[in-house]
Amino acid sequence: MAAKLSDVAKLAGVSTATVSRVLNGSGYVSKKAREKVVSAVDELEYRPSRVASYLASKKLDFDIGVLAGKKVSKILRDSSDQFYTIVFKGIQEFCEANNMNYSLFTVEEFPGDLDGYLLVGGEINEENVKKSKATGKPVVLVDQYLAGVKVDCIVSDGYDGAVYGIKKLLSGGLKRIVNIHGPLSHFGFKDRYDGYVAAMESAGYLPRSFEYDEDNDNMGAIIDLMLSRYGLPDAVFGCNDTAAIRAMEELKARNIGIPEDVSVMGFDDIVNAAVSSPALTTFKIFKREMGVAAARRLLNLLMNSEPHPMKISLFTEFVRRESTTV
Missing domain, CATH: 1.10.260.40 (lambda repressor-like DNA-binding domains)
Structure with a gap:
């Protein structure tokens, strides 16, 4: 038996x-x-x-590589942001509890002799994935999705969050809603942007968006361009909290009140969102849980469990604060 x-x-x-x-x-x-x-x-x-x-093979521990582009690698090594630093803590917690030894690398430092790979952030591209998969070892993307590549990935559901947020603003009578987003090559920004466009068009309103360059901080120029060509909007939807907070700063510098003149909504729920002035309405991404889910998925693949690639998407949570009227 x-x-x-x-x-x-x-x-x-x-x-x-x-x-x-x-x-x-x-x-x-x-x-x-x-x-x-x-x-x-x-x-x-x-x-x-x-x-x-x-x-039964008695392999009880694994050596994995956490790989990222130059920008995210620096963040992970310096613990210098409020997003990927928390994602990485989730990866660390799971690995340490499950005999998984992890090391940080840039994609340029690619180590080919490990048991598996976590590729983190929006800088990850198809070439990085191909190089990792060529080793024959399991690969999981974290906070990135590449259409058509069919590789395991863990992301947040920005589309759902954006649709919810725009509907919330529209239900409060705010019709002229501008979107400020980061590079659309990053899945997270593109997903939220697509949700914004879909919600606006579904309600019969014209989407209007501007791209924010966080590295060179062009927010002042964006706000001036928006005001001169579009006029004062009812609301600004930032595809991350950093963009939303910078938009608030530039609007206030031009004597535009938040939220009495313009409501501002962000995305991510970084620590600064709660202490900005006014406190930022946003969407909480479960960052630690994203890291845990990615490491768990990699462990399942290492043990040859559920090997078919899957895209795992974590829902966000609406956090209402003082920067919106709804």
Whole structure:
């Protein structure tokens, strides 16, 4: 008779929940308990899935690379932002609890001798993915999606959040809504931009957008161009909090009140959003959870579990503060 999960638990001297965590690569399990489970799996020839077959090889730890473009790599090494730094903490937490050794690299430093790769941020392109997949090892994108590439990725659902936000503004009688976005080569910005356009067009209003260059900070020029060519909008929807906060600063510098003259909405819910003046209405991205989900997905692939590529999208949460009238 084939062994059951309870048989593995009894032989290993652990609970069935512990056996499940080991087999699924989820939650914390001590190295000693993990070794007992693997030994019991092997002895009983328990084979519920490919996961157990892989565990029977007794490889109990993995060496993974966390790769990013130059800008995000610097952020991760310096802990210098309020987005990717938190995503990386989620990756660290999961890896440390699941015997996954991680190292940071730029895509130019690409190491070809690791067990798997997490590719982080909007700078990641198709060439980076091809190079990583050529090793034959698992690859997961974090906060990036490349259409047509069919590689595992973990993203936030910016489209849904943007549609919700624009509908919220429209329901409050704010019809002239301008979008300020970052480079649309970044999936996150493009996803939110698409949601903004869809919501505006669905309601019968004309979308109007401007691209913000965060590195060179062209927000002053954007606001001047907007006011001269479009006029004063009812609301500004920023595709991230940094753009939204800078827009508020430039509007206030021109004696335009927030939100009495213009409502401003952001996206990300970085720490500065709550302490800006006025406090920024925004959408919370679950950044730590994104990092955890990415590392968990990579572990599943390392154990040959659920190998078909998937795009995992985390919903956002609306956070109303003082910068909007709705």
